Amino acid sequence: MTTAAEFVAVSRHFGDFTAVDGLDLTIREGELTTLLGPSGCGKTTSLRMLAGYLAPSEGQIWIGGEDVTRTPPEKRGLGMVFQSYALFPHMSVADNVGYGLKLRKVPRAERARRVAEALELVGLGHLADRRPKALSGGQQQRVALARAIVIRPRLLLLDEPLSNLDARLRVQMREEIRRIQAEAGLTVVLVTHDQEEALEMSDRMVVMNGGRVMQEGPPDELFPAPANRFVAEFLGYENFLELPGRGLVTVRPELLELRGEHLEAAGHGTAPATAVPATVTSIAYRGVELRVALDAVDATGATVPLIASVRRDAIDSRDLPALLPGGRVTVGADPGHLVRLSA
Missing domain, CATH: 2.40.50.100 (RNA polymerase II/Efflux pump adaptor protein, barrel-sandwich hybrid domain)
Structure with missing residues (x-):
């Protein structure tokens, strides 16, 4: 399977604290890979280094066969959905979704077509003219997903995207994200602390602790055979x-x-x-x-x-x-x- 991204001996230090410690990890194209672990395990720091918002202290990050270790975020071709969604309240849903295309100077007609396609994919085509404040939490998250997808990213990065939703919506959105990923053929990296979420959504799980990978593999292989007590306890x-x-x-x-x-x-x-x-x-x-x-x-x-x-x-x-x-x-x-x- 083609490699979409790769961490090679990547570490990140904050003063005397090591958040990520010699991370070697391959992200496979077309898969949903979950970085899973408790708070402080290094999963969000790893995602932010992949996105380009943090530079590694040591090591290299590759995307699509290119060394992007020192490449700024806007030149990595990635889409990202944050925990807070970060929608512009004064813009319509369509304008929020099309904002990244506008920055990339995509022509107006092409922009409108791609925005419409992205909104249909997330089931919000009928709400294109609404403002974010008129939407539910689940709808706002779909807008954030559409905004990330519309630029046709090499990778879609999701940072705890379901944590602000109630339990029923979380289950629904797990299914929706998997559907969207499959239909759009996306490579997705998801950060979560929820082992149930990871088991249900992942093609590959990466369990982290202390800035290191404790175990990785498909859910149906990893869950019945945890490698050590930490992984076993974290998986329930x-x-x-x-x-x-x-x-x-x-x-x-x-x-x-x-x-x-x-x-x-x-x-x-x-x-x-x-x-x-x-x-x-x-x-x-x-x-x-x-x-x-x-x-x-x-x-x-x-x-x-x-x-x-x-x-x-x-x-x-x-x-x-x-x-x-x-x-x-x-x-x-x-x-x-x-x-x-x-x-």
Whole structure:
């Protein structure tokens, strides 16, 4: 696959603080790549260096086979959507979308045609004459997307573009951005701290921490096999324990099995090497499932908290007393569901 952009040994220092530390990363053409991580991990600094708003302290940035490390933002051919959208309140929707074309001295007729196309792509052709203040948050974000797309960018950069929307609109806009990307054939780099957003939208996820890449890959490869505890915790894994001969492992709550005297395992039969005694500390009813919190003793003798999600209909009624706080059970997992983590 063609390389759209590349970071080569890129670092960025702010005084004694290193925000990005020796970043090597390839952005593939036609894909949506997500830079994912907690606040301060280096993802936004990386995006701003790619856009040209920050210069690397060391290393090189390439776009389309060209070294753009010292090229100013306006000459990189990129589109960018910020968290705040940054629309001009005194301009109509059409004028906002066409502003970049006007700066590039695109002829009026050509400008009008491309603005109309971009607004149709984001579903706002009927609102071309409105002012931004008359639009909802989701509509304003679509205008910002249209403005970035209309210049036909080599890369579209999105900096936390959904964080100002309510939960329902966020889900809707995830689907819309993916649709627009596919229809326009865009290469997109998205910065987010939301792992659910990244899993749903990405062709490739890049999990960052401390200015470095912890792990990267397609969501369906990365989620079931986190490389280390940081990545696992950031992706929502909750259970971590040491097992004999396996070292540190993690397993998702829905794959953790419980056994009492009558309690049947939720799945595939627990291997003895993965079974450990545990005490129930609390239980929460969630419709068809029970979320059971436990304290278990792992191979090191340490007490570790665990969470199991168990279907209510999989539990023998005679074992319900064991699922009250203080109840004693055995927990384990199919060995194939255990993910071994590096240090």
